[in-house]
Amino acid sequence: MNKNFIFLILSFIFLFSCKKEEKKEEKREIGTYSIAQFMDNETVFGNSFSQDNSNLLVTSNRSGIFNIYTVPVAGGEFKAITNSDSSSVYAISYFPEDDRILFRMDDNGDEVFKLYLKKGDSIQRLTPAKNARAIFYNWANDDKSFYYASNQRDSRFMDLYKMDIESFTPKIVYENNEGYEVSAISNDGNYLALTKALNTNDSDLYLYNLKNKNLTKINQEKNANAAQDFSEDDRFLYYTTDAGSEFAYLMKYDIANKTSEKVLEKKWDIMGMGFSKNGKYRIVYVNEDAVNVVEVQDTETGENLELPNFENEFITGIGFSKDEKVAVLNVGGSHTPTNLYVYNLETKEVTKLTNVLNEEIAQEDLVEAEIIRYNSFDGLEIPAVYYKPLNASEANKVPALVWVHGGPGGQSRQNFSSFIQYLVNHGYAVLAVNNRGSSGYGKTFYQMDDQKHGEEDLKDVIEGKNWLVQQKDIDGGKIGIIGGSYGGFMTMAALTFAPEEFDAGVNLFGVTNWIRTLKSIPPWWESFKDALYLEMGDPYSQDSIRLKKISPLFHTEKVTKPLLVLQGSQDPRVLKVESDEIVEGVQKSGVPVEYVLFEDEGHGFVKKENQIEAYERTLQFLDKYLKGGETNPADSGTNPVEKIKVGTEKE
Secondary structure, three states: OOOOOOOOOOOOOOOHHHHHHHHHHOOOOOOOOOHHHHHOOOOEEEEEEOOOOOEEEEEEOOOOOOEEEEEEOOOOOOEEOOOOOOOOEEEEEEOOOOOOEEEEEOOOOOOOOEEEEEEOOEEEEOOOOOOOOEEEEEEOOOOOEEEEEEOOOOOOOOEEEEEEOOOOOEEEEEOOOOOOEEEEEOOOOOEEEEEEEOOOOOEEEEEEEOOOOOEEEOOOOOOOEEEEEEOOOOOEEEEEEOOOOOOOEEEEEEOOOOEEEEEEOOOOEEEEEEEOOOOOEEEEEEEEOOEEEEEEEEOOOOOEOOOOOOOOOEEEEEEEOOOOOEEEEEEEEOOEEEEEEEEEOOOOOEEEOOOOOOOOOOHHHOOOOEEEEEEOOOOOEEEEEEEOOOOOOOOOOEEEEEEEOOOOOOOOOOOOOHHHHHHHHOOOEEEEEOOOOOOOOOHHHHOOOOOOOOOHHHHHHHHHHHHHHOOOOEEEEEEEEEEEOHHHHHHHHHHHHOOOOOOOEEEEOOOOOHHHHHHOOOHHHHHHHHHHHHHHOOOOOOHHHHHHHHOHHHHHHHOOOOEEEEEEOOOOOOOHHHHHHHHHHHHOOOOOEEEEEEOOOEOEOOOHHHHHHHHHHHHHHHHHHHHOOOOOHHHHOOOOEEEEEEOOOOO
C-alpha cells in the first residue's frame, strides 16, 4: 500500500445544537453570491513532502483546471509546476530521494490515465501505450523503483509492473489473467494481496507469493474483504472484513501461521487503514454517519496521537512525511472548504498553507449540514444530509431539491460542495438522501436495492420529498430532483415512473438505458463486471426484460415535467448517446428540455469554466420552473428545446 497513505478529502459538521442557538440570535442580511464567486473557492489536495521536508507537492484548480504546484512547508506562495489549459494534471509524488515529480493525466476526462515524469523543465511520458490505462500503486521499499498497474497487455485486466527510476524500463511483476485486483504489496516485494469481487459487497481475499506462485485464500466465508497494508516487517497483512457483522472491522493475518485476529472494531465501517513510511504511525479512517473520523495510533506506545484542535472545523485526512516528523492535515467542514495545514510532530507547531474560501464570500453566509432521518414506505429508516437556507422560515417558505448521489452504492456525505452551497445560497433547500443501497449504513442496507433499482430506492427518494413537504419552512408545491450518474438515472426514473411527484428534474450524465450501459462498460472494468451484473442484472440474459422496464429511455412519453440534461462528450461510463436519446425522446412529448453538452469533459465536470456554465444553467432552469411555477408546460402544446455545446471537441 502507498506509504504516504492517500488520505480522503472528506468533511465534518460541528454540533447542530450549538449552531441552532446562534441562528435564533442571528439577525442580519445574508449575502448572495454568483456561481463564479463560489467556483473561485479553490480545491487543493496533496500529501507528498520533498526529501528535505521543505516543500509540499499539491494539486489545485486555481488556474481553472487541476495543475501541480509546490508550496513551502513553512508557508508561502504556490509555485506552478505544470500549466495545462486542457486536460487536468494530478500530482502523484515527489521522487523519494530527489525533486523529480511523478504525475498522471488523462485526455479530457476519458479516464485512460498515463504516468509522466517532470524533471526541471522537461516532461517525459513513462507509459507510452496509446490506449492503455496506467495507475500508480506505490514506491518500492528501497526507493529505487515504483509499482503501477496497466492493461497494456490485455485491455480487460490490470497487470502489475515495476519501473526503476533511472532507466524507466518497466518489468511485469504479476500477469493478471484471472481478473484479480492487486490491493497491497509487501515491503520486501515478495507478496501481493489480491481480491476477487463476488458481488458489489463481497470479495475473496488472497495472499499471493511471487516467489513460489502459491495462492492462499484468507477468508473462509462469503463476505466483504479488503486488503489495507502490510506490517513493516511483512509478518502481517492487515485487512478489513464484515464477516459476522453489519460493518467492516480491522483484522491482521499472520502470514507464517496462516491465522487471523481482530485488531479494531467500531460502530461504523472502518473504510481505510495504513502505516506511515517506517511503520511508526497507524492511520485508520472510520465512516461515521457520513463523516470521516481519523484516528492515528503510535505503534510503539499503542496510544492514539493527539492531533491539533481546530475551532468549528475538523481534521478529515492526514499524510506523513517519509521521516515521520511532519504531517499534512486536511481541515474543513460541510460549510467550510478544506484547507491544508502542516503539523510538526516534534515541536507541535501548526502552519496553515492555504486559504481556499473566496475572500468575497462571508463564512457566516455558508450553511452547515444536518443529518436527518425519515421513515420510508415500508418503515425503513433512511438517513439524509440536509442543507436549509439561512433565511428559510414559516413566513418565508423556500423551494427544495432532493439530491441523489452517484453509484449505485455511493453515499451522500457531509463534505463541502460549492454547487450545493450555491443552490442553498440562492434559496433552495437541499436534501441529499442516502436511499437503500447506499454504502456506510451496514451491508444489509447496502444490498437492499440489488436488482430493484428504480423501484424501492425510488420510493425512498419520493419519501424524502414527502419529508420536505412536511417541513414548515418548505414550499411543498415546488420540489425538484437532481443527481449525477446513478443520481441522474434516479432523476429520470422519478420523472418517468412517478411523473407527478417532482416539479422539475436535473439529470447530470445519468444512465437512461441500462442495457446499453451495462454492455458498454469500460474494458478495464472486466474484473468487476460479473459483480456488477449480479447487482444490476445481466443484459445478455432474461434480466434484460427488467432492465428495459426500469430504463427511462423506453418510457419517455410518461415525462411531463421540465428537464435539464448535462453531459460530457468524453464520458467513458455513461456514454453521450444516453443523454442525446433521452433529450430526443422527452422532446417528442412537448416537454421543455434543456441540454448542455461539454465537449471537453468526461464523467463529471472538472474545468471551472464548465462548472460555472453547468451550475449557472442549473440555477436558471430551477428559477424558471420551480420559483417561476412553470411546472405543467406540456399543456401549452409547445416544444421548447434548447441545446448548447461548450468546449472544443476532441480530435
